[in-house]
Amino acid sequence: MSTSSSGTTSSAFVVALDVGGTSMKGGLVSETGAVLLSERRPTPRADGPEAVVTAISDFISHLASAGDGTPRGVGLAVPGLVSESAAIYAANLGWHDVPATNFTTLDIPVMLGHDVRTGGLAESILGAGRGLSDFLFLPIGTGIAGASIIRGEPYGGSSGWAGEIGHTPVFPDGEQCACGQFGCLETYASAASVGRRYSQRAGLEGVKAEQVVTSDDPIAIEVWDEAVEALSLALATYTLLLDPSVIVLGGGLAEAGPALFDPVRTRLVKRLAFREAPPLIPAALGVDAGMLGAALLGWRAAGRPELGPDWTVDVRSAPLVS
Numbered sequence: 001m002s003t004s005s006s007g008t009t010s011s012a013f014v015v016a017l018d019v020g021g022t023s024m025k026g027g028l029v030s031e032t033g034a035v036l037l038s039e040r041r042p043t044p045r046a047d048g049p050e051a052v053v054t055a056i057s058d059f060i061s062h063l064a065s066a067g068d069g070t071p072r073g074v075g076l077a078v079p080g081l082v083s084e085s086a087a088i089y090a091a092n093l094g095w096h097d098v099p100a101t102n103f104t105t106l107d108i109p110v111m112l113g114h115d116v117r118t119g120g121l122a123e124s125i126l127g128a129g130r131g132l133s134d135f136l137f138l139p140i141g142t143g144i145a146g147a148s149i150i151r152g153e154p155y156g157g158s159s160g161w162a163g164e165i166g167h168t169p170v171f172p173d174g175e176q177c178a179c180g181q182f183g184c185l186e187t188y189a190s191a192a193s194v195g196r197r198y199s200q201r202a203g204l205e206g207v208k209a210e211q212v213v214t215s216d217d218p219i220a221i222e223v224w225d226e227a228v229e230a231l232s233l234a235l236a237t238y239t240l241l242l243d244p245s246v247i248v249l250g251g252g253l254a255e256a257g258p259a260l261f262d263p264v265r266t267r268l269v270k271r272l273a274f275r276e277a278p279p280l281i282p283a284a285l286g287v288d289a290g291m292l293g294a295a296l297l298g299w300r301a302a303g304r305p306e307l308g309p310d311w312t313v314d315v316r317s318a319p320l321v322s
Contacts, residue, residue: 011036014298015063018077018115018290019056021045021092021142025287026063028071029295031304033126033311037066038291049095053102060104074110075298076103077118077290081160084111088160111301116163117154118293119250119285120147124154125308126292127284128248136244137283138165138235139251144186148242166190170233188230191253198223213256228260232267239268239278250283257282285313 011030027038080090100110120137137147144166166186174183191209
């Protein structure tokens, strides 16, 4: 897959946008999978939900204007509770019941997807999950959420809340999570939590997860051990419930490599005494997963759901998220 930061194209294309709480990554993607343009902009979350919607619309218009002609469709990956036609709720962005059409002034079809499930869709069709019908995609970054890929498609559940594995209570008497529950996986094993928990215990400020993972400080070792334990507990439960063929670990923390994969794999094997543990493998698409998944949604909105399986993807690895 070719990429560029500027220029125009005469190919048929869609606008793809991955909206995060901090930044938005957008691009133009052709029907052959070429990323014709790729740009980033900050997400103005502090300015309120209406400002975020306006910023998304402006970004889409900007991207569309770089192409030669009108985009065939728009795909948007957004956080929170999502349907294909509306962003129903996102706590970190503050919006409620925003129709998909509100995100653009262009008169073209738009399809929304949950950010993590959209990344899981991309990993399923283009990345580490190619050829697999059932697997878990678990990006571990500032927070933790999962995408259950079942029969080749992300599973949203009865109301769109499926995949909130980050709020599985792994230590029921543990620390309170920002969600209000106690002992959530995210409170112990997200990159943000690993850095926060070490900083608090060590009496320091602003320590990054990467520093904790590579430190031989006894406090860092203890914090990292608790993160690994929490992950192994959550993944054992998931495995026993849904029997995934593999578990794909992504997000910034997965860039820790063997420091994450080896101890989690060892503990997962021990927790599954009567069955084999599924393989743990790294995600393939890095920080591009959300945007590439959004491109697939854009082409689905345009009536081309068959596109994707024969795309050739060339992506950069994700940096460690702190």
